[in-house]
Amino acid sequence: MGVETYPDRLRAAGLRVTASRLAVLQVLTEARDHPRVDQVIDRVRGAGVAISTQAAYDVCEALRRAALAQRIEIAGGPARYEARVGDNHHHLVCRGCGTVVDVDCATGAAPCLTPSDLQGFAIDESEVTHWGLCPACQPEPREATA
Numbered sequence: 001m002g003v004e005t006y007p008d009r010l011r012a013a014g015l016r017v018t019a020s021r022l023a024v025l026q027v028l029t030e031a032r033d034h035p036r037v038d039q040v041i042d043r044v045r046g047a048g049v050a051i052s053t054q055a056a057y058d059v060c061e062a063l064r065r066a067a068l069a070q071r072i073e074i075a076g077g078p079a080r081y082e083a084r085v086g087d088n089h090h091h092l093v094c095r096g097c098g099t100v101v102d103v104d105c106a107t108g109a110a111p112c113l114t115p116s117d118l119q120g121f122a123i124d125e126s127e128v129t130h131w132g133l134c135p136a137c138q139p140e141p142r143e144a145t146a
Contacts (some may be wrong), residue, residue, distance in 0.1 A: 013066035023049040024059045028069050028083040034091070034100040036078045074100065074129065090128040096137030103130065 006025050007017045015021060023044040027035065035043065041056045051059075060081050063069035072080045074093055080100060088105040105128075115123070 009068060010066075013068050015062060015066050015068075019049050020044070020051045020055050020059050021062070023047055023051065024056065025063060025068060025083065028060075028063070028081055031082065034072055034080040034082045036080050038078075040081065072100065090130065092130045092132065092134075094134035094137050095131055096133050099134045099136075101134075 004012075006022050006029075009025065010017050010021055024040055027040050027043045027047075031043075033039075037053075037056050037060060040060065041051060041053060044051045044056065060069060060071070063083075064071050064081070067085055069081050069083050070085050072082060072091060074080065074091070077098065082102075084102060089102050090105060092101040092103050093099070115121075
């Protein structure tokens, strides 16, 4: 984040500084687990800031529209949010526990993939989600018996 404060980031994005916006932005910036809105609410309330469910959704979306947050929609699950924006990264998702982890793009530039037939589209972004099992969910290797 550098020397820029949370209020500075909100103001620079054209958003009014409110307690709920500050708290949600801080939660998303400090989170490494791509929290669902219910987790954002728990963390904001845990920090002593009152926030309703609707306000939490509204703030997350306001931050997304202002390019201060990104909504991640993993197939089969609720939307998650993160404050890592403005770069070209993707996600690893564990089929066992649902953990979501950032992974930098292998090519470094967007879009990472280009369809074989663009059909007239001007592609500027590709979403890549890698699915598998995180280390904690992988089965223990079986020892060979002699």
